[in-house]
Amino acid sequence: MTERIYYRDSYLKEYKSKVVKKIEIKNRPALVLDQTIFYPTSGGQPYDQGFIQNIPVVEVLEEGEDVIHILPQEWEGKEQEEVISQIDWKRRFDHMQQHSGQHILSGALMKIWGIETLSFHLGEKYCTLDINKTNLTSEEIKNIEFKANKIIFENRPIESYFIEQKEELKRLNLRKEVKRKGKIRIVEVKDFDISACGGTHCRASGEIGLIKITRWEKKGENIRLEFICGYRAWEDYFWKNEMIKMISGKLTVKDTELTEAIERLMEERREINKELRGFKEKWQEYEVNQLIAQVSPREDGLRVIKKIFKEKNFPEVRGIVQRLVNLNKKILVFAGVIDNGGKIIFACSKNLNYDMKRLVKEAEKFIEGHGGGSINFAQSGGKKVEGLAQAIDFAVRNWKNFTTD
Numbered sequence: 001m002t003e004r005i006y007y008r009d010s011y012l013k014e015y016k017s018k019v020v021k022k023i024e025i026k027n028r029p030a031l032v033l034d035q036t037i038f039y040p041t042s043g044g045q046p047y048d049q050g051f052i053q054n055i056p057v058v059e060v061l062e063e064g065e066d067v068i069h070i071l072p073q074e075w076e077g078k079e080q081e082e083v084i085s086q087i088d089w090k091r092r093f094d095h096m097q098q099h100s101g102q103h104i105l106s107g108a109l110m111k112i113w114g115i116e117t118l119s120f121h122l123g124e125k126y127c128t129l130d131i132n133k134t135n136l137t138s139e140e141i142k143n144i145e146f147k148a149n150k151i152i153f154e155n156r157p158i159e160s161y162f163i164e165q166k167e168e169l170k171r172l173n174l175r176k177e178v179k180r181k182g183k184i185r186i187v188e189v190k191d192f193d194i195s196a197c198g199g200t201h202c203r204a205s206g207e208i209g210l211i212k213i214t215r216w217e218k219k220g221e222n223i224r225l226e227f228i229c230g231y232r233a234w235e236d237y238f239w240k241n242e243m244i245k246m247i248s249g250k251l252t253v254k255d256t257e258l259t260e261a262i263e264r265l266m267e268e269r270r271e272i273n274k275e276l277r278g279f280k281e282k283w284q285e286y287e288v289n290q291l292i293a294q295v296s297p298r299e300d301g302l303r304v305i306k307k308i309f310k311e312k313n314f315p316e317v318r319g320i321v322q323r324l325v326n327l328n329k330k331i332l333v334f335a336g337v338i339d340n341g342g343k344i345i346f347a348c349s350k351n352l353n354y355d356m357k358r359l360v361k362e363a364e365k366f367i368e369g370h371g372g373g374s375i376n377f378a379q380s381g382g383k384k385v386e387g388l389a390q391a392i393d394f395a396v397r398n399w400k401n402f403t404t405d
């Protein structure tokens, strides 16, 4: 059994204790000490890091009453020898801030709405709290945050102690029922919240600094809150403030006017896009008229337009071809596009009896293409760009033979 020193003092950064057992766990060497300041993963709080005799401790876990310290390499000493433990204080204090903050947040949820905390997880970036509630508004979040931060600013003592008797448990009126039997560790935020917990906490609420709920989402029947405390909350405030300063600088407005400024920008963007669409439309109309004007009709009145587009993408050319055949009742178009390979579009006016689909099927061989379409409008695309001219020439020479009859 390892005596857990952090139960009575979570501020010890260095400690001398005896090695009880040298073992192997998860294929790695590990030590069991008679006493430890290292917190093992449990109750939603991750393990402490640090050193034992200058060997890094890579993981700490509990097995029954023992605390197991996993090392990356074997410690050369013998059982019963004394070792010096040092914990990574920055990591530990961060965990203390988050975990103590959780007690206060859970306490506030219980006090204000009578809502139970279902589970807690202390993550690397943020903490989560699953609560027994179905919906939540920003106003309610503000309310809870205010209450929790008020407790922090009042700098109330946070104490921990063990109780043995079940009767005593009843008298304490814990926030959450305890199912465990035997000795139970109680953590008390003075005159605010009493709960059973084995974690490491700050000695006064003021050390938590700040609690901020950053977002929340529905999780089945419940709600999951994401929150941060202490240095994490300050860091979050810092970068968000920098970001707001940067954005308002770029938009040359005050930070309080950002929402309106962004709405204005989006409105302008919508207007510009609308205008642009209009211009594109007009420009296409002009191009289409040019294409028709450049080709004189044959004796039977039919116009055959052929062109390989080099600076337009496929959807643009499709649009032009569509317009051409819609505009004129006696037109055939054989278009090529260089856009991510070679593509062909063959089309004719709806009243003409030529089979563009069949024509494309024959011509696509020159570009090694695969395509399809309808009788009046067919397309194909392939890798062989250099075959585009041949494909178009083939169409120009042979379209007369591809009738629908």
Ligand SMILES: [Zn+2]
Pocket (backbone or CB within 6 Å): 099, 100, 103, 187, 197, 198, 199, 200, 201
């Ligand atoms: Zn706790």
